[in-house]
Amino acid sequence: MPSGFAQAELIAVLVAVTDNEPRVMTLRAGEALPSGPFETDHRSLQAGLRAWIESQTGHPVGYLEQLYTFADRDRDPRKHEEGGNPRPISIGYLGLVREQEAPGAGQPSWHSWYQYFPWEDHRDRRPDVLEAILADLDDWAKDGALRRQRIDYLFGLKGKPWNEDLTLQRYELLFESGLADWADKRENPELGRPMTGDHRRILATGITRLRSKIKYHPVVFELMPDSFTLLHLQRTVEALSGLRLHKPNFRRQVDQQKLIEETGEMSNGTGGRPAKLFRYRPAILEAQVLSNVRLSVSRH
Amino acid sequence: MPSGFAQAELIAVLVAVTDNEPRVMTLRAGEALPSGPFETDHRSLQAGLRAWIESQTGHPVGYLEQLYTFADRDRDPRKHEEGGNPRPISIGYLGLVREQEAPGAGQPSWHSWYQYFPWEDHRDRRPDVLEAILADLDDWAKDGALRRQRIDYLFGLKGKPWNEDLTLQRYELLFESGLADWADKRENPELGRPMTGDHRRILATGITRLRSKIKYHPVVFELMPDSFTLLHLQRTVEALSGLRLHKPNFRRQVDQQKLIEETGEMSNGTGGRPAKLFRYRPAILEAQVLSNVRLSVSRH
DNA sequence: TCCATTATACTCGAAATGAGTACTCTGGGT
DNA sequence: ACCCAGAGTACTCATTTCGAGTATAATGGA
Numbered sequence: 001m002p003s004g005f006a007q008a009e010l011i012a013v014l015v016a017v018t019d020n021e022p023r024v025m026t027l028r029a030g031e032a033l034p035s036g037p038f039e040t041d042h043r044s045l046q047a048g049l050r051a052w053i054e055s056q057t058g059h060p061v062g063y064l065e066q067l068y069t070f071a072d073r074d075r076d077p078r079k080h081e082e083g084g085n086p087r088p089i090s091i092g093y094l095g096l097v098r099e100q101e102a103p104g105a106g107q108p109s110w111h112s113w114y115q116y117f118p119w120e121d122h123r124d125r126r127p128d129v130l131e132a133i134l135a136d137l138d139d140w141a142k143d144g145a146l147r148r149q150r151i152d153y154l155f156g157l158k159g160k161p162w163n164e165d166l167t168l169q170r171y172e173l174l175f176e177s178g179l180a181d182w183a184d185k186r187e188n189p190e191l192g193r194p195m196t197g198d199h200r201r202i203l204a205t206g207i208t209r210l211r212s213k214i215k216y217h218p219v220v221f222e223l224m225p226d227s228f229t230l231l232h233l234q235r236t237v238e239a240l241s242g243l244r245l246h247k248p249n250f251r252r253q254v255d256q257q258k259l260i261e262e263t264g265e266m267s268n269g270t271g272g273r274p275a276k277l278f279r280y281r282p283a284i285l286e287a288q289v290l291s292n293v294r295l296s297v298s299r300h
Numbered sequence: 301m302p303s304g305f306a307q308a309e310l311i312a313v314l315v316a317v318t319d320n321e322p323r324v325m326t327l328r329a330g331e332a333l334p335s336g337p338f339e340t341d342h343r344s345l346q347a348g349l350r351a352w353i354e355s356q357t358g359h360p361v362g363y364l365e366q367l368y369t370f371a372d373r374d375r376d377p378r379k380h381e382e383g384g385n386p387r388p389i390s391i392g393y394l395g396l397v398r399e400q401e402a403p404g405a406g407q408p409s410w411h412s413w414y415q416y417f418p419w420e421d422h423r424d425r426r427p428d429v430l431e432a433i434l435a436d437l438d439d440w441a442k443d444g445a446l447r448r449q450r451i452d453y454l455f456g457l458k459g460k461p462w463n464e465d466l467t468l469q470r471y472e473l474l475f476e477s478g479l480a481d482w483a484d485k486r487e488n489p490e491l492g493r494p495m496t497g498d499h500r501r502i503l504a505t506g507i508t509r510l511r512s513k514i515k516y517h518p519v520v521f522e523l524m525p526d527s528f529t530l531l532h533l534q535r536t537v538e539a540l541s542g543l544r545l546h547k548p549n550f551r552r553q554v555d556q557q558k559l560i561e562e563t564g565e566m567s568n569g570t571g572g573r574p575a576k577l578f579r580y581r582p583a584i585l586e587a588q589v590l591s592n593v594r595l596s597v598s599r600h
Numbered sequence: 601t602c603c604a605t606t607a608t609a610c611t612c613g614a615a616a617t618g619a620g621t622a623c624t625c626t627g628g629g630t
Numbered sequence: 631a632c633c634c635a636g637a638g639t640a641c642t643c644a645t646t647t648c649g650a651g652t653a654t655a656a657t658g659g660a
Contacts, residue, residue, distance in 0.1 A: 008308075008371070008389055038371070045371045069369040069391050071308070071338070071345045089308055089389065091369050231637070249618070251639080256616095272637030273625035297618090531606075549649070551608080572606030573656035597649090 008038040009088050010049050011199070013067065013206030014057075014095045016110060017223045020235045023110035024203060025057065030111045032196045033203065035090070049093055057108060059097045062222035067092035067205050070198065094206045096222040113207060114242075116192045116200055120167055120207070121242045129190035130155065133179070140177040164241045168208040171201060211241055218259050221280040227263045229275040230254065243297050308338040309388050310349050311499070313367065313506030314357075314395045316410060317523045320535045323410035324503060325357065330411045332496045333503065335390070349393055357408060359397045362522035367392035367505050370498065394506045396522040413507060414542075416492045416500055420467055420507070421542045429490035430455065433479065440477040464541045468508040471501060511541055518559050521580040527563045529575040530554065543597050 012034050014025035027034055036052055038045065046064060053061050071089045114121040118129045134155060141148045154170050156162030179191060194200060214220050220237055234250050254260060260278040267275045312334050314325035327334055336352055338345065346364060353361050371389045414421040418429045434455060441448045454470050456462030479491060494500060514520050520537055534550050554560065560578040567575045 045369070066368060068366060069345070071391075091371075229638090246619070247637095248620085248639085248641085253617095270637090272627080272635070273639090275638055529607090546650070547607090548609080548651085553648095569606075569657060572604075572658075573608085575607055 009035055009090045010038055010045065010052070011035040011090050011092045011202055012049060012053060012095055013092065013203055014053065014061070014097060015113075015206070015210065015223070016097045016099060017236045017239050018099050018110070020239050021112040022114070022239045024113045024116075024206075025108050026111055026195075027108055028196070030109060030115070030193065030195075031199075033199045034108065038091070045091060045093075049095075053095060057097075061095045061097055063096040063219055065094045065209070067094050067202070067209060070202070090202075092202045092205060094209055096210075096219060098223060099225055111193075113203065116195065116203060117167065117171070117207070118190065118192050119170070120164075122162060122164070123238055123242060123244050126162075132190040133174070136179055137173075137177055140179075164243055165208060165212045167211065168201075168204045171204040175201075214240060218257075218280075221259070224280065227265070227277040227279050229267050229277060231275065233260075233278070245297060309335055309390045310338050310345065310352070311335040311390050311392045311502055312349060312353060312395055313392065313503055314353065314361070314397060315413075315506070315510065315523070316397045316399060317536045317539050318399050318410070320539050321412040322414070322539045324413045324416075324506075325408050326411055326495075327408055328496070330409060330415070330493065330495075331499075333499045334408065338391070345391060345393075349395075353395065357397075361395045361397055363396040363519055365394045365509070367394050367502070367509060370502070390502075392502045392505060394509055396510075396519060398523060399525055411493075413503065416495065416503060417467065417471070417507070418490065418492050419470070420464075422462060422464070423538055423542060423544050426462075432490040433474070436479055437473075437477060440479075464543055465508060465512045467511065468501075468504045471504040475501075514540060518557075518580075521559070524580065527565070527577040527579050529567050529577060531575065533560075533578070545597060 012025070014034065016023050016025075025034055026032060034053070034056065038048060045066070050061055050064060053059075069089060069091045119127055119133055121127055134151070134157070137151055141151055150173065152158045152160055154163075154166055154173055174191070192200075195203070210219070214237060220233065220240070223236055223240075224233060230251055231247075233254065234245055234247065237250075238245055259281055261281050263277045263279050265277045267277055312325070314334065316323050316325075325334055326332060334353070334356065338348060345366070350361055350364060353359075369389060369391045419427055419433055421427055434451070434457070437451055441451055450473065452458045453460055454463075454466055454473055474491070492500075495503070510519070514537060520533065520540070523536055523540075524533060530551055531547075533554065534545055534547065537550075538545055559581055561581050563577045563579050565577045567577055569575065
């Protein structure tokens with residue numbers, strides 16, 4: 001019986017938020033996530049990936065977390081024909097880096113993740129693409145009441161609330177239903193930009209993980225510059241969650257948790273009244289704070 | 301530059317709760333977690349592991365979730381000397397199975413996980429072993445205020461609450477401090493039973509994951525028989541979390557979430573008044589229910 | 601018959617949550 | 631000089647959830 005030797009590959013979902021857009025680092029004109037072979041001369045997976053990313057991008061990675069290890073035979077249908085290749089094991093990571101300036105020439109590019117998942121951005125309104133998708137799904141839903149229920153639950157229909165954490169599950173449903181093919185060649189703008197292989201699924205995994213993580217762990221600050229205004233912080237959380245939040249409540253919670261402190265300086269107001277600048281509190285307990293950053297949603 | 305080929309290995313943390321004790325499946329007289337090479341003739345990691353476990357144990361696995369992929373060079377210090385071996389990549393899984401009867405001869409054995417982590421069981425009282433451990437740690441804590449704070453936070457000292465979810469972090473601290481060696485050969489009963497290699501760390505990862513998972517996802521029911529009393533359910537959650545819960549509040553929450561329904565039958569009371577039997581509600585939305593099974597702790 | 605043990609039904613105050621209102625600065629246009 | 635748009639900041643208020651405690655009901659065994 002053939003026993004498991006396989007090539008190990010690391011794949012990174014690198015996220016930054018610039019101009020209130022959540023962006024992900026991509027290669028090949030936005031078609032692929034950065035990835036590379038696992039070099040055996042590093043102490044650990046984590047250390048190896050960190051070094052590799054920093055050499056590739058020049059940006060330090062503030063936060064790095066393992067996402068998932070993929071090794072399904074049918075991960076990438078293109079490989080099916082090629083036969084004898086050992087099945088690759090891919091270890092996905094989620095990394096957070098601070099705001100990026102415009103990338104230099106030849107540099108990797110950062111794309112808003114809503115290019116890949118346009119139906120996930122609910123900041124202004126329920127996105128229009130959703131209607132188109134749901135219309136397409138109606139057909140698929142005819143085959144059973146459970147399908148209908150699942151759609152209603154995942155997309156917040158029939159009075160059920162939209163749950164921003166379910167990005168991966170929604171993507172999986174679209175895939176199951178045949179709407180989103182592995183590498184979708186059709187020009188269906190409502191289905192979002194495709195990626196190579198299963199990279200888009202890995203991105204969805206990263207988004208789902210990050211969206212749920214910000215609710216109970218202060219990782220947002222890994223995406224913020226040294227000092228920022230409360231609105232800037234709120235806009236960043238909104239960008240990630242794809243939701244609009246209630247300003248007074250957001251502020252109340254942020255300072256209840258004592259995670260930030262005033263720098264003493266004011267912002268040179270971009271719009272109205274100048275705002276106090278804050279900094280992340282030199283977190284004595286680091287990752288230890290339980291910080292329940294609940295998101296209080298609200299239109300308007 | 302040597303690039304990554306490695307042997308892939310699956311390691312399972314298989315959990316069941318019997319007699320109000322959380323048990324984990326072990327091999328070699330409780331010294332190792334079950335593990336095996338990743339066979340390439342399975343469709344996916346998940347499917348491969350499931351088949352393998354069922355053939356090994358005869359028990360179906362209700363719930364299976366990937367834990368973490370380990371590949372640190374210094375995972376197992378014994379390997380350091382041996383040189384040229386490719387570094388193994390181990391993919392850890394958490395699996396839940398229903399209550400087990402006594403194991404047959406030659407069968408794998410199930411041990412309470414508190415044998416390995418005696419300081420994690422706070423159901424009756426703060427365990428005595430904790431005092432011994434904390435005394436040992438005091439020495440280590442002298443080297444910096446942050447160490448002191450970390451200890452206080454992880455072990456719930458100085459008015460801070462005991463947080464049952466931090467099993468892994470506590471184990472890591474014990475390891476860092478030199479108290480728990482990889483394979484602790486000393487006969488320190490307060491440090492718990494050792495395991496081969498990094499198996500005990502993997503077990504800690506599983507416990508941490510399960511303890512936090514039961515709070516927002518109805519996985520407990522994968523450990524319950526078809527019908528059960530409310531107290532039985534409570535005792536199971538208590539066994540996993542290592543905490544004592546407040547009975548009225550536990551009941552209130554359980555039926556607010558509408559996850560269970562009466563079977564109509566009563567238990568043939570083991571103690572006092574007979575109790576209604578319940579069953580898990582044929583969960584229409586399956587994993588989709590958000591079920592905030594908050595644990596309301598309380599002595600007494 | 602008393603009692604230990606479990607089941608089950610309430611109460612009550614504190615805290616957290618969701619939603620809304622009002623008032624304060626600032627710069628830019630008219 | 632005045633107004634106003636855009637942002638900041640301080641409250642209020644009803645509802646829900648949470649943590650903790652009390653009271654009463656049904657069993658079986660000493």
